[in-house]
Amino acid sequence: MLLNGIRLTGYSSTEDDARFELAETTVKDVAALNGQLLTVTDDDGGEVEAFAGYSIACIKVIEETGAIRMLAVKVMDGATAAAIEALGHKVETVASKTDKAAKDAESAKAAARMYVNAQPLTNTQLADVCALIEDFVPGREYAKGLVRRHDGKYYRMAKDIDTQTSKTYQPGTGTESLYTLIDLAPDGIRIWRMPTCAEDSFTLGEKCHYPDADGPVYESLIDANTWSPEAYPAGWNKVE
Known part of the structure; x- marks a missing residue:
């Protein structure tokens, strides 16, 4: 074709x-x-x-x-x-x-x-459209689930963020309850991190680098996967 x-x-x-x-x-x-x-x-x-x-x-x-x-x-x-x-x-x-x-x-x-x-994005969707993601702007409102870029990294709003909260607290260390880090390797595949919420877990078929961005790629064999390939090998398949 x-x-x-x-x-x-x-x-x-x-x-x-x-x-x-x-x-x-x-x-x-x-x-x-x-x-x-x-x-x-x-x-x-x-x-x-x-x-x-x-x-x-x-x-x-x-x-x-x-x-x-x-x-x-x-x-x-x-x-x-x-x-x-x-x-x-x-x-x-x-x-x-x-x-x-x-x-x-x-x-x-x-x-x-x-x-x-304007859309809540899954981690897989983010990998496809990351070049279009806007920067996080302090003082703006953000709905739960929206993704923004801050200091070169991508964060999902863990809850609704009002103008005062976004002005006072920006994504990064110490604000994990407000913003969930989505760590992407240069190839667009997530780097494994311990999930902190349901939205942060790995879905069935989702891939990750483990233990870091230079590590091999694994594919999740289960939904809502919160274990690392090392902690629960049966939940992952090494693909690269």
Whole structure:
């Protein structure tokens, strides 16, 4: 299969996003898809499925295989997406609307950032969209479950945070009851830390580095996993 002419080895989608695994391409070529109508075709050019109104939220290179994973987030309503799809099939009119398309792409990216930062994220979802996460701003309100970046690290709100609390107490040492650290390695996989709450435990299938960022990767074999691979080997499978 192909995605806009790029070799596609697999994809999946929900009502809000679509995930693609691409091969024989570069990050630059994948990034160039942002703002375009994303069309999956078979090798003969027949259309399989189209995704209109999506913006690229994350691009990740899989070092072991060289494949590239792309997450696209739906940022437009059905009517707008349908209009864009219709325009996409009228190639002769697109050239005259280059400036508008560029502005739409920027608007879509901004909408994707707004969407991601307004949602409680699972740890797995965070790994896919971490580049879009906003910085923690003292003096702002934050709902329980939202994730923000502070001093280069990611924290989940352990409870609703009001303006006075965020102004007085920032994420870090001594404020663990307010903000839960989500420690990510450079490859986007969590570094194992002793969970402090249910939201911080490892879900079935979630991966982690143990004992540190340079350690091997393990996959959790159970849900709500609070044990380390060393403390409970039966709860983990070493995958890398």
